[in-house]
Amino acid sequence: MALKIYIGNKVYSSWSLRGWLAVRQSGLPFEEEVVPLYDAAWEKRRMAPEFAASNGKVPVLWDGGNPVWESLAIIDHLADKVGRDRYWPADEAARALARSMxxxxxxxYVALRSQHGMNLRPVYPPEPLTPEVAADVARITSLWDQAKRRFGQGGDYLFGRFGAVDIMFAPVITRFRTYSIPLPALAADYCAAMWAHPFMVEWGEGAAREDWVIPMFERATD
Incomplete structure (x- = not known):
């Protein structure tokens, strides 16, 4: 039986992006269903049986009659089916760093995620970052630099080949663009490579077709 993943709005749903990328990376056939978040019917919709296991959260991956939720759980479940090398580096030292990251x-990175929500439509002009967000950005780009220099020389991604760590950081990359957050050269190059990845292009095209607007995820502009 084919996999089916329930995801939220592609414009806004960072967790859904991770889950969807994980399924896409598996190479297995799957069906997706986009569920509009926070509309008038959301509270009732999230109580449906397909969301019971995740307590009304997306993404939820159904593998036959078995639900899997949470991004890392979805990655691990799929890695069990298709082989961990599709998601994780083969080298033990690289894999240890990748799993930790x-x-x-x-x-x-609570400050970055709470103050700069995912929104694929706008690109806002740069604004000063709070100290907490600046610390998150510094930590993230430091880890990227470490992974890329130690283990990523053989390709465009953090550990050379596209994998689980790139999937987990994908929503952060969208935030860096949306909020025009300045980045070191290596981090900027990595973000450009991620935006060019076919799966990210496919997700972006799906987001562009959406017309839902969720006011809580929009920033007021002058």
Whole structure:
């Protein structure tokens, strides 16, 4: 039975982007269903059986009758099906760093995520960052630099080939563009490579076809 993933609006849903990229990376056939978030029917819709396991959150991947939610769980589930080398570096030292970075991304950078929500439509002019956001950006770009210099020389991505860590950081890359956050040269080059990846292009094209606007995720402009 083919996989099916329920995702939120492609313009706004950072967690959905990760889950969708993970399924796309698997190479397995899948069906996707976009569920509009925070509209008038959302509270009722999120109580439907397909969201029961995740407590009303997206993304949710259904593999036959088995639900899987949370980005890292989806990656691990798919890696079990198609082989971990599709997601994680083969080298043990590289894999240890990659897993640590993915886990830190999953749980960290609260200031960046809360103050600069994902929104693929606008590109805002640069504004001064709060100290907390600046610290998150510095930490992220420092980790990128470490991974790229130690293990990423063989390709455009953090560990050479596109994989789980790139998937986990994909929404951050969108935030850096949306809010015109200045980056060191290596980080800027990596972001450009990510934007050019066919899966990111495909997601962006889907987002461009959406017409939903969620006011809480929009920033007032003069």
């Amino acid at each position: 993915a886990s830190e991304m999953h749980a960290g």
